[in-house]
Amino acid sequence: MSDVAIRVENLRKQYRIGQRERYRALRDTLTEAMYAPFRRLRSTFQASDAQRPDDDHIWALNGVSFEVKRGEVLGIIGRNGAGKTTLLRVLSRITEPTEGCAEIFGRVGSLLEVGTGFHPELTGRENIYLNGAILGMKKAEIDRKFDEIVAFAEVEKFMDTPVKRYSSGMYVRLAFAVAAHLEPEILLVDEVLAVGDAAFQKKCLGKMGEVAQEGRTVFLVSHNMGAIRSLCARAVLLKDGKLQQDGDALDVVQSYLSEGIRNGYAELHRDVSLDAQFLSIRVTDRNGTVTQMFDFSEQVRLDVELEVRKPIQSPYLTVSIHTSLGVPVLFSDQTGDAAQCLSSPGVYRIQALLPGALLAPDEYMVNLGISSSSEKRVVHNPKSVTSFQIMPLKGRRARIPAIIYVDFDYRIERCS
């Protein structure tokens, strides 16, 4: 009993669709009316698994139960609208559940947003105090941590400048720094890691890791599967307000990602007007098992299906990979004799094997292309057809400060 931090029992939260716009201005009502048919469609769909088959309501949370032990770091994943944020809002008492209950043992701090309550006219120093108080810190506590917060945010020089003059990066760093120094026994975090530049994100991840090691209970909602996998031991997958899976973070993340593939990530939209088109792409490990998560040293295999409908003269096949932020990373092509067989109509299976220990841990997207090099025309060039992730490294080589890793042929000699 005493090692339970949070116990959630059959928690349900109902939202009335239309509640938000019922009493607003006429202009709002008119614009909402345009979207109404779609919402109606969605609500009937959702109501099918709700107890009360009521058009006007959706269950954002529909009977969620679980327990979190003290010191556990729990990842919460799911698609948009699955109920993740609603769950955090209920647990942080911002909104009340409609049914069910939750018991919380310990001081709760919630971070649903960084910089909540920041006032643009106030200086950095003043905002630290204001934001700290809003997040639930005592003045004495803020006094004590003030220097640490300023150092973490790296904005020492601008402490007496109104934050409206800050760059957006500085603003976010300061906001996160305050939040990161919140020390509740239970921390509820919603997607705040999606802020700042890459270096600052790493720093935030590090801070979250520290928090977890101090034995505090952390609830982490994130779309960053790398963060979930590296920070959480356990994860729950929410779908349509229900708990779909609860277990080892790695397994839950895997099934979440592979569900995405089944749902059409890899199946490309058929367009018969094209002379040739890619039908599907699968990302698998070297043995052909579908996955999107790879260890650094693992090979990544792309299985592509291509249908050629009309003959292509001197076919030219391309594969390119860019990061999730759109930075082109590598390009590979196939032309000449090896690609020549693609010139006649038929369905082809193409396999491409990416070497392991090449791409640094990150998320990557894949573009495909088929063109005719003699006619100088692109036949089909789908972008970002699928994605895969290289997982963070463990052990000695903690971080690769670049996108590409190459094992050079070193020769080291002693000269003197």
Add this chain to the structure above:
Amino acid sequence: MVMQTNSSLETDGSKWTAQRSAAPPRMVIRPTRGWAALRLGEVWEYRELLYFLIWRDIKVRYKQTVLGAAWAILQPFLTMVVFSVFFGRLAKIPSDGIPYPIFAYTALLPWQLFSHALTESGNCLVANQQLITKVYFPRLVMPVSAVLAGLVDFSIAFAMLLAMMFYYGIVPTAAVLALPLLLLLAIATALSAGLWLSALNVQYRDVRYTIPFLTQFWLFVTPIAYSSTLVPERWRTLYGLNPMAGVVEGFRWALLGKTGATGVLVGVSALIVSVMFVGGLVYFRRMERTFADVV
């Protein structure tokens, strides 16, 4: 977040059961039904947040203005000048033997505090919706801080009143000791109206447009430009249903030594405000649970 450590507070809504210091505080989240308990103790627990919100409002109020805090004096002072010229000089409205400028200014002080507090508190939940949807705190903190922040302007304008009293050679009587209570009454009036309006504003944005009209209307039914002695005797109790009438006449009585029907007015005002205040609190607490979903 602040927890109880050695007392226990239980309501039909959320239960806060305190345990021995080593064990973590336990909190149960479940839907509340019907009327919620007021839980005023929780507002006290969040007094530091209250302090910072008041501090923020004060800090920000006159940022990037040339005249700064002088606005706190200018607003009632210029209104007083206009009133003195049109109502005092031209319309020759009787001011019970008190020089008209100070007669009007003394009334404008609590009035400005009230109307400003009413506007600010009425809009506070909507203006801070990003706080309400992202962080938990007792929502009562919001209108309370909006009302209390006005006290700084009041004190600045009050200094001006002292200067005017010196100029007109008015020496306050012992009645001045009642001033804090009258000030409290003014604050309570503003807060009770603010509680109703802010909670309604969350649901019905019409309130935002009603507030300027409401304050203007209220200004005319309050004895600021004129004296309540102009109101016929038999209507005076009814007139007292406007709590600000009691406050304003009370201020004149306490500071300028004006006599008249003040006692009845203040008594009726206090009674009305108590009813409005408790009603406002209960309504606010009842609506509070839906604020984050509706705002």
